Amino acid sequence: MRLNRPLSALAGAALALTLAAGPLHAAVELYVTDYLAPQVKTIRPLGGSPTNVARLFAAPGEYEPVSFAVRPDARVEQMFIAPTDLTGPKGRIPKENIRIQSVESYHGGDRDILMDLGGPWDMPAYRRGLFWVTVHVPDSAPAGRYQGQAVVTGKGKPLARLTLELETLPIKLEEPPFALGYNYSSPKDAEALAAHLADMRAHGMTTVAPLYNFHLPIYDADTSELGEFIEAYRRAGFTQPIYFGSPMQLISRLAGYGPVDSARFQQKFLAVMRRLHAEERRHDTPLLFSIADELTNKGRPGIEQGALLARLCFEELPEIAVTADMNGWLEVTTLAPWLNVATFNNGWDGIDHHNHGRRLINREFILNLQRRTDAIPWFVNAGSGRFPFGFFFWKIAKYGVRGKVEWYYNLGDNERGSLVRAEGKTVWPTLAYERSREGVDDLKYLVTLERLLAKARRSGRAAAAARRAEGLLARIADGIQDNWTAYAEGGETFPGDGFDVMAPSQAAGLSRYQALRRAVADAIVDLQKALPGPANR
Amino acid sequence: MKAFALLALLAAMPLFAGGDVKPPVRWSADRAAQVRRDLDRMKRAGLISERQYRRKCAMLEQRLAGTFKPAALSHTNPPELNFIQNGGFEQINRNSARNRSRWLWWGGWSWGGDYENSWENRPEYVHSGKYSARIRCLGKPGRIGISTPKLPVLPGVKKYQFSVWAKGEGENQLFLNFEAGARGSLRKKIGPKWEQVVLEGEAEPGAREFTLYIYATGRGTIWLDDARLAPVGNIKKPSLRRSSCD
Numbered sequence: 158m159r160l161n162r163p164l165s166a167l168a169g170a171a172l173a174l175t176l177a178a179g180p181l182h183a184a185v186e187l188y189v190t191d192y193l194a195p196q197v198k199t200i201r202p203l204g205g206s207p208t209n210v211a212r213l214f215a216a217p218g219e220y221e222p223v224s225f226a227v228r229p230d231a232r233v234e235q236m237f238i239a240p241t242d243l244t245g246p247k248g249r250i251p252k253e254n255i256r257i258q259s260v261e262s263y264h265g266g267d268r269d270i271l272m273d274l275g276g277p278w279d280m281p282a283y284r285r286g287l288f289w290v291t292v293h294v295p296d297s298a299p300a301g302r303y304q305g306q307a308v309v310t311g312k313g314k315p316l317a318r319l320t321l322e323l324e325t326l327p328i329k330l331e332e333p334p335f336a337l338g339y340n341y342s343s344p345k346d347a348e349a350l351a352a353h354l355a356d357m358r359a360h361g362m363t364t365v366a367p368l369y370n371f372h373l374p375i376y377d378a379d380t381s382e383l384g385e386f387i388e389a390y391r392r393a394g395f396t397q398p399i400y401f402g403s404p405m406q407l408i409s410r411l412a413g414y415g416p417v418d419s420a421r422f423q424q425k426f427l428a429v430m431r432r433l434h435a436e437e438r439r440h441d442t443p444l445l446f447s448i449a450d451e452l453t454n455k456g457r458p459g460i461e462q463g464a465l466l467a468r469l470c471f472e473e474l475p476e477i478a479v480t481a482d483m484n485g486w487l488e489v490t491t492l493a494p495w496l497n498v499a500t501f502n503n504g505w506d507g508i509d510h511h512n513h514g515r516r517l518i519n520r521e522f523i524l525n526l527q528r529r530t531d532a533i534p535w536f537v538n539a540g541s542g543r544f545p546f547g548f549f550f551w552k553i554a555k556y557g558v559r560g561k562v563e564w565y566y567n568l569g570d571n572e573r574g575s576l577v578r579a580e581g582k583t584v585w586p587t588l589a590y591e592r593s594r595e596g597v598d599d600l601k602y603l604v605t606l607e608r609l610l611a612k613a614r615r616s617g618r619a620a621a622a623a624r625r626a627e628g629l630l631a632r633i634a635d636g637i638q639d640n641w642t643a644y645a646e647g648g649e650t651f652p653g654d655g656f657d658v659m660a661p662s663q664a665a666g667l668s669r670y671q672a673l674r675r676a677v678a679d680a681i682v683d684l685q686k687a688l689p690g691p692a693n694r
Numbered sequence: 695m696k697a698f699a700l701l702a703l704l705a706a707m708p709l710f711a712g713g714d715v716k717p718p719v720r721w722s723a724d725r726a727a728q729v730r731r732d733l734d735r736m737k738r739a740g741l742i743s744e745r746q747y748r749r750k751c752a753m754l755e756q757r758l759a760g761t762f763k764p765a766a767l768s769h770t771n772p773p774e775l776n777f778i779q780n781g782g783f784e785q786i787n788r789n790s791a792r793n794r795s796r797w798l799w800w801g802g803w804s805w806g807g808d809y810e811n812s813w814e815n816r817p818e819y820v821h822s823g824k825y826s827a828r829i830r831c832l833g834k835p836g837r838i839g840i841s842t843p844k845l846p847v848l849p850g851v852k853k854y855q856f857s858v859w860a861k862g863e864g865e866n867q868l869f870l871n872f873e874a875g876a877r878g879s880l881r882k883k884i885g886p887k888w889e890q891v892v893l894e895g896e897a898e899p900g901a902r903e904f905t906l907y908i909y910a911t912g913r914g915t916i917w918l919d920d921a922r923l924a925p926v927g928n929i930k931k932p933s934l935r936r937s938s939c940d
């Protein structure tokens with residue numbers, strides 16, 4: 158039936174009145190979740206029991222997340238969630254330092270993203286929303302307890318609250334002495350570049366690995382984009398050398414000049430590398446040039462090409478620090494003698510199965526590599542997330558690994574594989590990206606404790622606290638397999654079953670992972686107290 | 695570790711250069727001093743191990759004395775100028791997807807249709823060597839292609855000739871196309887006897903690179919072998935050695 162316009166308007170108004178009579182502001186279920194758990198609608202409360210009190214601890218300067226789920230039992234119009242200041246006896250952390258974001262679809266799983274809430278929205282009854290709160294503790298925040306809230310409102314009226322209980326620790330976290338970073342594509346925009354570099358730095362990265370979309374001086378001598386990148390990198394405060402990935406494209410980009418063993422290819426290759434190096438010399442930031450990209454994917458012929466190119470660099474370009482992104486045992490062992498740094502992932506058999514099941518990210522291989530060659534081991538594409546960047550890297554770095562570069566900050570037009578969604582200067586992080594920052598923070602806690610321990614040993618003081626710290630570090634190290642295959646292909650998890658370093662009463666309200674970090678933090682505080690001198694507090 | 699024995703072998707002999715004996719090259723004192731400064735900088739940055747630092751310094755000494763014999767630097771080029779490597783499709787990648795390139799050096803992509811790329815070793819379907827490339831339509835036609843990497847436009851050279859030996863079955867359709875910096879295309883059905891298909895492409899004004907695509911767009915099967923791509927005309931060796939900015 159088609160109504161005429163006045164009748165239609167009347168019917169619409171009546172319908173609206175009828176529907177509006179339904180409950181708008183009923184009970185809202187809200188509970189803290191584990192941010193390392195899959196962020197799906199069926200997510201369970203952290204620790205099994207629902208609570209709306211989030212217990213956080215962090216050092217000054219640290220970004221610390223907590224996740225929570227919200228589900229109303231009736232429709233909520235104009236829902237919104239906003240933070241309050243965090244206040245305590247010793248000070249205030251302003252609400253501007255608290256970011257509330259919702260989990261939204263992107264590439265699925267840990268590649269879904271966190272987006273700022275923007276404006277209020279209408280929430281259907283029984284729909285579960287997943288959110289993260291990230292607190293950025295100011296560098297100047299005094300140690301102590303702070304409390305505040307994230308308040309859920311409907312049409313401006315409070316409906317539910319997440320209580321944030323933050324303990325700011327009397328700790329200054331140390332920068333890890335490793336190169337940690339992501340592959341990166343040039344945005345061709347100075348402001349976006351600065352924003353991206355600042356974002357990576359705020360996520361604990363100490364290097365960047367420029368790869369795609371950077372100009373290579375093949376048909377001209379223009380190296381200005383590299384120079385501008387180096388300066389932006391320096392301004393952003395990165396502390397380690399740049400992992401310059403773009404030259405790995407030269408094998409393909411110069412393919413028309415001839416095979417790698419031809420004079421034509423080699424002369425062109427050397428000319429391009431020298432131009433890039435000349436730009437490096439104009440700045441005060443060292444570069445590590447990657448010259449090859451996973452040649453195990455090309456079988457033995459590819460590895461022979463790579464070996465020749467690596468040796469060509471060693472002999473003709475000794476002034477350039479050179480590595481290669483490698484993904485197989487034969488490739489690494491063949492190229493490494495000619496490389497400054499051997500960068501590899503866990504490896505695979507290769508297209509012609511020449512590696513016979515050998516894997517690379519394990520204690521035996523890493524030590525053997527350094528016994529047999531001069532190359533310094535780094536990792537590439539060895540996993541993003543909390544464990545690969547944190548406890549696992551800390552353990553395996555004890556065998557000589559000095560860096561880790563991961564795939565990929567901003568791949569193409571926000572393609573699968575990207576760790577953020579970038580639009581100009583705006584960046585939305587994926588869950589994997591945020592969890593990687595937590596891994597780097599774990600690493601910072603561990604490094605800070607180790608440095609303090611070394612100081613205690615040198616000074617001969619605080620012996621009891623040092624023994625306790627040593628015992629804790631040894632226990633954690635023992636709980637980590639020296640072999641990435643156990644985790645990547647063997648079903649091993651960390652922390653493993655029964656691996657706990659805190660009494661259950663102390664660990665209440667913390668995930669098992671956070672309890673582990675808390676134990677390290679407590680050991681730092683313990684040791685600081687036992688060591689004399691203001692520098693240790 | 696057996697691979698370390700292999701790398702010792704690789705270290706001992708030039709891999710591709712056919713046993714060329716290179717004359718010793720003496721480096722100037724200035725060059726050696728600059729390299730030494732770079733090595734010291736590398737060391738401060740943690741980018742070189744102590745052992746490699748010593749190895750490179752020892753090499754520098756030999757460079758200065760004129761006694762160092764480079765093993766990797768090539769002084770020769772292939773006898774025939776051909777932009778294409780693996781033009782005979784002899785180096786195959788058995789671990790690749792059937793709708794992507796199955797061959798080293800070549801790229802590949804599918805734009806729909808039901809096709810299978812594969813290597814062929816039946817002698818009557820191989821023009822030379824052990825293998826040819828086979829592109830077979832298994833159902834619905836669409837477009838599948840294999841491509842060269844980006845190839846250089848040589849200074850002053852506009853025209854480039856691509857040739858490939860081809861053999862076909864069924865209602866096939868071969869589509870050759872110069873792209874991304876050059877123009878020129880050819881579409882034809884390939885008959886059951888081996889024939890050499892030739893296409894000339896012309897570089898676009900100002901272009902520095904181009905790509906050549908070999909597509910199959912029809913039904914049936916096409917076999918390809920012995921591909922070649924070279925500049926047209928008399929190319930003097932120096933102009934090839936020296937690219938647009940060398």
